[in-house]
Amino acid sequence: MDNGAYQPEQEIKSSILLNTFQIDKKSYRVFYNNETLIWEKIKNNKSKVIIPIHDVISVCYPKRKSSQPTPQVTPSLTSPQHTQQIYHDANDDNRSITINYAKRCIDPKVESGKSSKNCGDRNKWRIHSVTLHSNDKYIIKEWHDTLNKILNALKRPRKLLLFINPYGGKKNALQLYEKYAKPIFRMANVDVSVIISQRPNQIFDLVMQQQLDQYDGIICSGGDGTFSELFNGLIYRKMLSEHSNGMESNEELNLDNENIPSPDIPCGIIPAGSTDTIAYCLHGTTDIKTCIIHIVLGQVSGFDISSISNDKGLIKFYASVVAYGFLGDISFEQENYRFLGPRRYEWVGFKKVLLNRGYDVEVLIHQDNALSSTNQGQNSVNNCDKIKCYENCSVCSMPSTSTANMKKANEEEKFKKITGRFFMVNLANISCACQRSPSGMSPYCHLADGYNDIILVRHGNIFQNLRFLIKLSSKTGQITDFPFVEMYRTNKVYFKALNSTSEGSLTDSTQPISNLGPNKYTSVWNCDGEIVQDTDVIIRAHRKLLPVFYRGPVQEDLENKSRGCCCC
Numbered sequence: 001m002d003n004g005a006y007q008p009e010q011e012i013k014s015s016i017l018l019n020t021f022q023i024d025k026k027s028y029r030v031f032y033n034n035e036t037l038i039w040e041k042i043k044n045n046k047s048k049v050i051i052p053i054h055d056v057i058s059v060c061y062p063k064r065k066s067s068q069p070t071p072q073v074t075p076s077l078t079s080p081q082h083t084q085q086i087y088h089d090a091n092d093d094n095r096s097i098t099i100n101y102a103k104r105c106i107d108p109k110v111e112s113g114k115s116s117k118n119c120g121d122r123n124k125w126r127i128h129s130v131t132l133h134s135n136d137k138y139i140i141k142e143w144h145d146t147l148n149k150i151l152n153a154l155k156r157p158r159k160l161l162l163f164i165n166p167y168g169g170k171k172n173a174l175q176l177y178e179k180y181a182k183p184i185f186r187m188a189n190v191d192v193s194v195i196i197s198q199r200p201n202q203i204f205d206l207v208m209q210q211q212l213d214q215y216d217g218i219i220c221s222g223g224d225g226t227f228s229e230l231f232n233g234l235i236y237r238k239m240l241s242e243h244s245n246g247m248e249s250n251e252e253l254n255l256d257n258e259n260i261p262s263p264d265i266p267c268g269i270i271p272a273g274s275t276d277t278i279a280y281c282l283h284g285t286t287d288i289k290t291c292i293i294h295i296v297l298g299q300v301s302g303f304d305i306s307s308i309s310n311d312k313g314l315i316k317f318y319a320s321v322v323a324y325g326f327l328g329d330i331s332f333e334q335e336n337y338r339f340l341g342p343r344r345y346e347w348v349g350f351k352k353v354l355l356n357r358g359y360d361v362e363v364l365i366h367q368d369n370a371l372s373s374t375n376q377g378q379n380s381v382n383n384c385d386k387i388k389c390y391e392n393c394s395v396c397s398m399p400s401t402s403t404a405n406m407k408k409a410n411e412e413e414k415f416k417k418i419t420g421r422f423f424m425v426n427l428a429n430i431s432c433a434c435q436r437s438p439s440g441m442s443p444y445c446h447l448a449d450g451y452n453d454i455i456l457v458r459h460g461n462i463f464q465n466l467r468f469l470i471k472l473s474s475k476t477g478q479i480t481d482f483p484f485v486e487m488y489r490t491n492k493v494y495f496k497a498l499n500s501t502s503e504g505s506l507t508d509s510t511q512p513i514s515n516l517g518p519n520k521y522t523s524v525w526n527c528d529g530e531i532v533q534d535t536d537v538i539i540r541a542h543r544k545l546l547p548v549f550y551r552g553p554v555q556e557d558l559e560n561k562s563r564g565c566c567c568c
């Protein structure tokens with residue numbers, strides 16, 4: 001029933017505009033209809049550009065050059081600094097408007113129809129601008145006002161809080177922000193408050209303490225560790241607020257760690273770390289402009305987050321991987337070689353592959369009935385349909401009712417027990433693809449299906465371990481082709497290190513590691529790059545727990561086809 005109230009969706013859907021404009025001194029028919037903006041040459045309607053309104057960043061009158069200096073961010077801030085740009089409209093007599101829009105990278109030859117093969121990376125997005133001229137200032141004004149009304153009706157972030165980690169990666173997050181992020185936020189009229197972190201875990205602490213209601217999104221610029229601080233803060237904050245009545249301690253908070261509440265505020269990541277696995281998996285690229293574009297365009301989707309707990313409760317949430325054994329050992333030692341930059345992983349990895357003696361462990365892998373039906377009861381990724389996770393993924397968009405219903409029908413949970421000596425045991429929340437390992441350790445892992453892939457790599461001689469690592473970093477081939485690798489899809493795993501000299505799990509395990517660490521018999525966990533020392537843990541996947549600015553990578557078939565000409 002139409003009660004006369006203003007409905008933004010109606011504005012987006014029902015508006016229609018059609019006029020002739022000059023673009024680069026040529027006549028174009030330009031129309032807006034059905035959430036799409038189209039301009040085509042009047043004399044040659046083959047040259048047509050189609051842009052969904054959701055990919056339009058801003059519509060403005062051509063700007064006068066501002067005499068005001070651009071505000072600079074002063075380092076070492078712990079309270080937000082605002083960096084909003086004020087636009088100056090030229091005058092009321094405008095005869096042109098500029099439309100700034102984002103578009104996937106497509107080879108200009110493909111766009112002009114001269115070639116069907118695309119050398120560009122379709123995961124990358126770039127900003128383009130088109131200026132429409134008309135002698136009729138009323139037409140210009142109508143287009144400007146209508147398109148801005150539509151853009152304002154879209155659900156997009158207008159005010160963001162950004163944490164910058166100046167220490168991660170190449171230590172250039174601040175420069176990257178100034179060079180790439182600030183101009184895009186300014187173009188999109190997003191008001192950004194910036195906080196530069198001064199120590200590890202400060203982002204987590206600030207997210208827990210700060211008033212966040214005024215923000216439409218909380219984002220960070222840094223690597224996986226920085227993003228981990230951010231989303232751990234957001235989730236813990238939400239858990240605390242949900243349990244605020246009568247909640248006395250963290251232990252009580254940790255009791256119900258099956259049903260974790262979702263944060264209300266979406267988050268995002270501007271990659272400025274060493275590996276940037278999470279950004280790579282979310283967008284199919286670590287291209288910084290692409291990641292910023294996805295934030296300003298504001299498309300939010302649920303992203304799986306997993307947790308690692310001990311018998312006392314929750315230890316940490318992770319977004320990429322928890323890895324015990326080889327990768328845990330690397331994570332433990334790499335901090336000592338930070339002066340080598342991203343190369344430190346190669347040096348420490350080389351040392352650890354030579355010295356690895358394997359670790360004895362026992363795992364109980366939950367066999368989810370919802371998965372068994374598609375996997376012939378094996379829960380093995382080897383047997384399941386090999387569907388990769390892309391934008392609009394059919395697996396991730398399946399309703400999540402199956403797991404809950406199955407549990408009721410079969411009260412007793414089924415577990416698969418595996419014991420042995422392992423080179424590494426990894427639980428991947430995402431494919432873990434990155435520039436170094438483009439397929440990732442778990443190529444078919446999904447971003448939002450509610451499952452982890454557990455990868456068990458049996459310990460072997462140094463040549464076997466090396467073969468495994470080479471395959472892991474290759475573009476083709478799968479680690480599950482090796483007979484010493486097993487992979488299972490699951491939403492819960494009980495893990496125990498055997499032969500432990502540490503008499504049970506270490507408490508307070510994410511505290512500074514000083515003299516603690518892997519001993520002769522046990523390793524540590526690499527949890528999104530941070531160390532967790534417990535060796536008796538439960539690992540759970542939480543479906544779509546975190547709202548994140550992302551669309552997912554582009555479908556690979558198209559990408560491969562489009563890259564067909566790269567050999568030339």
Ligand SMILES: Nc1ncnc2c1ncn2[C@@H]1O[C@H](COP(=O)(O)OP(=O)(O)OP(=O)(O)O)[C@@H](O)[C@H]1O
Pocket residue numbers: 165166167168169170197198199200201202222223224225226227229272273274275276277528529
């Ligand atoms: N001002 C700071 N000084 C020192 N360390 C910091 C500061 N701010 C954040 N940190 C810590 O820096 C660590 C490394 O950051 P991050 O993981 O983002 O970068 P990286 O390790 O280079 O990248 P990646 O995780 O993608 O490989 C994090 O654990 C974070 O807690």
